[in-house]
Amino acid sequence: MSQFNGLERRIASILQQYPGVKQRIKNIYQRVNYYMYADRDFVYEVADDTELSDVPSQYDAESFTAERFFGYFDVHPWTSSMDKMLLHEITSDEVKIIIFQNQESVYLTSSSAWNLQQGTRAQWHPTGESVLLNDLKSGNLIAKEINSSGELISTHARPIQAVHPDGKEYLSLNYDRLDRNRPDYGYGLDRGSLPSPESDGLWKVDLESGNEEFLISLESLIERADTSVDPDNHYVNHVLYNPSGERFVFLHRWRGEEGRVSRLYVSDRDGNCWVVMDESVVSHYCWLSDSELFVWGRTREFGNGYHIIDIDSGYIKYVDTLSEWGDGHPSLSPNRRYIITDTYPDRKRQRHLLLYDREEDDVVKIGSFFEPLKYTGITRCDLHPRWSPDGTAISFDSTHTGRRESYILDVGELVNQS
Secondary structure, eight states, rough: OOOOOOOHHHHHHHHOOOHHHHHHHHHHHHHHHHHOOOOOOOOEEOOOTEEEHHHHHHHHHHHHHHOOOOOOOSSBOOTTTSSSOOOOOOOETTTEEEETTTTTTEEEEEEEEEEETBBBHHHHTTTSEEEEEEETTTEEEEEEETTSOEEEEESSSSSSSEEEEEEEEEEEOHHHHHHHHHHHGGOOOOSSSSGGGGGGOOOOOOOOTTTTTEEEHHHHHHHHHTSSSOOOGGGEEEEEOTSSSSSSEEEEEETTTTTTEEEEEEEESSOEEEEEEEEEEEEEEEESSSSEEEEEEEEEEEEEEEEEEEEEOOOOEEOGGGGGGOOOOEEEESSSSEEEOOOOOOSSSEEEEEEEETTTTTEEEEEEEEEEEEEOOOOOOOOOOOOOTTSSSEEEETTTTSSSSSEEEEEHHHHTTO
């Protein structure tokens, strides 16, 4: 395995206090490793009993040279029947929203509110075949819903961060704060000063009436953090409902002398929230049930790695089987037995797909994909693996061919053997 060793990880942890220096050193170190270790002939490999195809090929649709991707790992690009698939296609400063279906690709709409990590937050409505996404209108960020023919159904004054499982509401945050603090997840808008923390934070928006409710103020989170860091350096991100939609999880982060600090919160639908992980390092997560989270982060007892957290009892279990692979983006299979996750580039500039069997406590590498050096930093292409609704395929984005494209890995035979 060509993952980074313990010393390298400890150095990275120390450099967390100096994010600017860390990023410069990281870029140099990646280049050194690339020239020392990268296999120039390697493109990709996948496990036996799996089959890889790009999205246009999967739907027998014509392919073009434009770069395409879906986005983040917390939603998937398929309709519930899997007869249609949603992608972003990059066109200069905008992205086109494209639907792939039987033997064709159909243009749906365009948006100026997007980034390479999460796209426009485009997703199928949970109870139908309309599409929800963010856009820019008259200089303001909005959410909009359109039908599968591209006709506008509704618009809302706040952009989407997470959609409730019943499709009746969504949660929103301030993307301008992300522009300031995590431009990877912002929309590149420079609109001057940020609002005060007492009037900023998380909102709940009713998709039917358009009514909005201010749920959690950033000021209340800052007060709990007991820090003197400039309020402009605080933000919330990565909001995710649990399966029933009765609770949601989110990160409160800030940038201070100690580097980037993260606190993981869980909240009920009324905005009553509490901390479930508070050791400065929290990264990516998914729900295992209404009361359990699968989280990559740091605890005093176990250090860095994946943890299972019971949010009611506070009990934490460490997933030792995945400890050597580092941070990734986990998603739970529909039957709840498997977790698919990925890795960041190793010494050879290879990203890996990992299938973790919860029943057997076993992990299998099911794919490796080369990432060219030009896809680094804000232009990186995380695999962001996502399960299909029937649990037989994985959607992910990759640059192993030299351009950004979205792929489907058929794992039906692999998971059905277990």
